[in-house]
Amino acid sequence: MEKILAEIEILARQMEDEVIALRRDFHMHPELSHEEERTARVVAGHLRDLGLEVTTGIAGHGVVGKLTGARPGQAVAWRADMDALPLKEKVEVPWRSRTPGVMHACGHDFHLAVALGAARLLSRLKDRLAGEIRFIFQPAEEAPKDGTSGAPGMVAAGVLDNPRVAAVAGLHVAPNLEAGHVRYHREEVMAGACHLTLTVIGKPAHGATPHRGVDPILVSAQALGLIQSFLAQRIDARHPVVLTFGTISGGSRFNILADKVVLEGSLRYLQDGVRREVEEGLNRKFAGLALATGARIELEARPIYPVLRNDPRLTDQAVAVLRRVLGPERLKSHFPAMGSEDFSYFAAQVPAFYFFLGVKPPGKKPQALHSPHFNPDEAALTWGLKAAAGLMAGLSEPEFPF
Ligand SMILES: [Zn+2]
Ligand SMILES: [Zn+2]
Incomplete structure (x- = not known):
């Protein structure tokens, strides 16, 4: 095993330009969620050229490539997402987006290049690999359509079965972490999320006579206060939870009380029990507020992504591999993030x-994902490639070597 990891290290360094070229090609041709037609075609073409067993058209534009090692071992999977965002790129580089209004601003071009690079690299070591390495290219991570994103569709299509994989791994670029550094967590990595809709129905009246109606704007303000005091004092402070609203709408004219106000937001948590606690607790509070004000208050919490949990034992094994291929100084355990990611559907199975793989150019200020200025450091690609190839080679061994 040590020998394979040493070879991965050498091959990854030799492949630096190749992987950068892959990344730039995807960066120049970004596609929105559910529309990853070209991306999937390019991915499938590369995988077929390597002689992998390729399946396309899974849950939309999903692609799976299977690489079978020469020795008996476990089936393991690496997952990369493929979609871009509706943004006009503001980065001035020769490889900037050629598709107006669409940009790889979440680093999925990096994820694609790392996964394809790993498929290439490991194909060259096929004779010495154990088990089966499955590369899962998933569409539609960013924008669920009809409430579904790419991951649950791929899970339902059986991409983790036949044979069932013993482990699935993946990474996301981190814009505020130095390029090539890794952060991980043994248990909860990212939050579960619900899409919230809070509807406050009042009773319209002339703005001069509010006592004849019920003002849903005023009741919404009271509801917002109740929510934050409920979270601060009724939820155990050791259980992280975030509830924010992104939109509020209601009313038609300055001197008429609105008939209703609708707020949309998100609730994020690291324990599923907290979601139920918040929903039940807020419904109780709102019942009291409704009684006091005469308004009707409805809270709908539609789950979007489950909590993303790492397996602690697998994490220990993965970290042991990463220490060898990246060097221990590049790895650190870190807090969970309150963002969400549909990799959680694979992790639930x-x-x-x-x-997280750092992509911040050294000495530069942290950047932000989903920003038209996002310009990750391509030096991180080689580190990502070493990590992905090392993990797949290590975890597919019949018995964990370290
Ligand atoms: Zn994103
Ligand atoms: Zn992303």
């Missing part, structure tokens, strides 16, 4: 390891 089989033991998972998801981690």
